[in-house]
Amino acid sequence: MANPPVIEYVVKQGDGYCSGCGVCVGVCPTQAIRMDWNELGMLEPVQGHGECTSCYRCSAVCPFADGLVPNQINPNEDELARTLFDGVRGHHDTALGFYQECLVGYAPATRMAGSSGGMGTWLSLRLLKWGVADKVISVAATGGDIPPFFRYTVSSTPEEVMSCAKSRYYPVQVADAFQRVRQERGRYAIIALPCVLKAIRLAQRLDDTLRENIVFCIGSFCGGQKTAHYLEYLAARSGISHDDCISADFRVKNEGRPATCYSFTCTHRATPATERKLDMCSIGDMWGTGLFKPNACEYCDDITAELSDVSLGDAWLPEYVGDWRGTSLMIVRSDVARQLVSAGRSQGDIELEPISPSQIVKSQAGNYRHRRKGLAYRLYFAVREHRAVPRKRIQRLHIIVNPLKARLYEERAQVQRLSHTAWLRQRDVMGIDLFEKDMALPLRTLKTWTRLASFPQLILPALRKRLARLWPRK
Ligand SMILES: Cc1cc2nc3c(=O)[nH]c(=O)nc-3n(C[C@H](O)[C@H](O)[C@H](O)COP(=O)(O)OP(=O)(O)OC[C@H]3O[C@@H](n4cnc5c(N)ncnc54)[C@H](O)[C@@H]3O)c2cc1C
Incomplete structure (x- = not known):
């Protein structure tokens, strides 16, 4: 068939x-x-x-x-x-x-x-x-x-x-x-x-x-x-294993805190059921890193x-x-x-x-950078590696225009891929230690490349201002 x-x-x-x-x-x-x-x-x-x-x-x-x-x-x-x-x-x-x-x-x-x-x-x-x-x-x-x-x-x-x-x-x-x-x-x-x-x-x-x-x-x-493993990971960080988690809420508002600092809550199947709360601002960037992203x-x-x-x-x-x-x-x-x-x-x-x-x-600035400019790099990598890719509105790059950005996107892809396999290793073991251990270096490396890639954008405007002051236009 x-x-x-x-x-x-x-x-x-x-x-x-x-x-x-x-x-x-x-x-x-x-x-x-x-x-x-x-x-x-x-x-x-x-x-x-x-x-x-x-x-x-x-x-x-x-x-x-x-x-x-x-x-x-x-x-x-x-x-x-x-x-x-x-x-x-x-x-x-x-x-x-x-x-x-x-x-x-x-x-x-x-x-x-x-x-x-x-x-x-x-x-x-x-x-x-x-x-x-x-x-x-x-x-x-x-x-x-x-x-x-x-x-x-x-x-x-x-x-x-x-x-x-x-x-x-x-x-x-x-x-x-x-x-x-x-x-x-x-x-x-x-x-x-x-x-x-x-x-x-x-x-x-x-x-x-x-x-x-x-x-x-x-x-x-x-x-x-x-992926569904994201919920399992957040539950495990709250102290509840995926077998014991019976419900979850990804967006609990916290009075008096910025709207970005919402919490995740989940419930343990114990009798009486107990609820755990996780402050999403305390656990690092869950979106920009690509963790658990399909x-x-x-x-x-x-x-x-x-x-x-x-x-x-x-x-x-x-x-x-x-x-x-x-x-x-x-x-x-x-x-x-x-x-x-x-x-x-x-x-x-x-x-x-x-x-x-x-x-x-x-x-949604970070999202646009990653999904538009970043996609042009990802399409370039795919063609370089002879991988078939879906046809997109974004044109692939034909040469790497910014090696710092290219490295950043490669590191982020690495974190995204690794998060899936690292969780499979952790899944049936209580806690999050194995996952954290597997992800520590890739996440640190990603952070370094994120800083390096944004460095030119940070210093170029200041440099331009300085030069304009030294050599004002007539
Ligand atoms: C996976 C995901 C990623 C998102 N990423 C962003 C982002 O990057 N930037 C951003 O600004 N907003 C993002 N959102 C949207 C944001 O989280 C809110 O859903 C949106 O702002 C609407 O909020 P609200 O209070 O107006 O809607 P609410 O009154 O809370 O209603 C939300 C509605 O969305 C429905 N819904 C919930 N989950 C899903 C789902 N997985 N698929 C389809 N419908 C669903 C609910 O049933 C409900 O009808 C994302 C949402 C999802 C599900």
């Missing part, structure tokens, strides 16, 4: 290029694919019960198949956006994609329940209330006391929507939710990360049910996904979910992080989203003010 193309070219022959979205399973007509967990704690497609008929629907919706599957040419985010927002009046920005308005603020009623300003939950509630959608597909805790701890679920009541608030830095897949979309007709809204949204938009091109039934997409900014995320250049009706992120800017309750960034793209947001503002439901696109980019 032939392997379905996504399994053959994206999972097997690729270099871990699957982000585990599950959209391929949702469009396979013969159940030749199903999703399963791999040893790195990621979801990926595996051979299902049915036979593959080589229809190539799975690779036509895969956000990473373009360039990996022979003869597969899928439109990129810009091309998809052009068809989505054709005729809509707005602007285009190479960093943010197509947009009508850029806003910053919060929803007073849902702010404390949410991760940032509670806008994700507010929008979901309003979509139901105003009848734009009958159901919202978002991510909830499974409620079980064994993994997986989170999954996509379909909500149709405000209570159900509220229970889905907050970011879950954990792999989730949409295949099961898509089955509901097929079985139960209705208008669905979905909240998803950029790669998942790209897959959904590709799927809507070839699947009438998905096109007609999914009427609104909320996009989440993304700095890269995390490799697929290294080949994604969409940071703000450019194919959404509306995108949401954290306002990581000095003027907003001081408010511990959290503040959301919002990019309004479609007309429906603009109408919803403007009605919410005029009814005093949400507090939003305009923000410039450049401020949004600034709030």
Whole structure:
């Protein structure tokens, strides 16, 4: 039996290029694919019960198949956006994609329940209330006391929507939710990360049910996904082994602290269940280092979910992080989203003010550097090493233009790869000592190269100023 193309070219022959979205399973007509967990704690497609008929629907919706599957040419985010927002009046920005308005603020009623300003939950509630959608597909805790701890679920009541608030830095897949979309007709809204949204938009091109039934997409900014081992690592750092952890919350707000200093909490299965809290500001950089990041995320250049009706992120800017309750960034793209947001503002439901696109980019500056400039280097490395890579909007470098940056990206890739294997060594041993030991040197080396790579940017402006003072222009 032939392997379905996504399994053959994206999972097997690729270099871990699957982000585990599950959209391929949702469009396979013969159940030749199903999703399963791999040893790195990621979801990926595996051979299902049915036979593959080589229809190539799975690779036509895969956000990473373009360039990996022979003869597969899928439109990129810009091309998809052009068809989505054709005729809509707005602007285009190479960093943010197509947009009508850029806003910053919060929803007073849902702010404390949410991760940032509670806008994700507010929008979901309003979509139901105003009848734009009958159901919202978002991510909830499974409620079980064994993994997986989170999954996509379909909500149709405000209570159900509220229970889905907050970011879950954990792999989730949409295949099961898509089955509901097929079985139960209705208008669905979905909240998803950029790669998942790209897959959904590709799927809507070839699947009438998905096109007609999914009427609104909320996009989440993304700095890269995390494997399920990230949760295990944080639980272990809190003193709970993965076998004893029964629930977790990645974003607990800390009164009086900057919004960036949120906590992770998890619960031990002991009777009575005990909760542990971990201050995320005390444990070092979990995002910029690439720890527990799937490799697929290294080949994604969409940071703000450019194919959404509306995108949401954290306002990581000095003027907003001081408010511990959290503040959301919002990019309004479609007309429906603009109408919803403007009605919410005029009814005093949400507090939003305009923000410039450049401020949004600034709030995600490290992410843009790594996912845009860094990607050009990663594509160069891949070609040098004769590795197949997905086709991206970012052009690969043909020569190394900055050896310091090149080394920085190589070191970061090393940390990302090692974190997966180091955790496998630690996983069944109590504590985090083995992991810390394995990661200590690579993390120190990465820190050194990060400093060295940013050194020219730090001294060049000062040097230029000095020279200008010595030799003023006539
Ligand atoms: C893996 C990941 C990486 C992120 N990276 C960044 C980043 O680099 N920069 C940034 O500014 N923001 C990032 N975010 C988004 C940020 O964490 C907040 O989700 C966003 O600001 C919305 O907050 P809110 O308070 O408005 O939404 P809330 O009211 O908290 O609602 C959040 C909504 O997102 C849904 N959701 C939770 N987890 C997931 C998931 N894994 N996939 C899809 N939907 C989910 C929830 O079900 C809920 O409906 C990331 C989110 C995730 C899940």
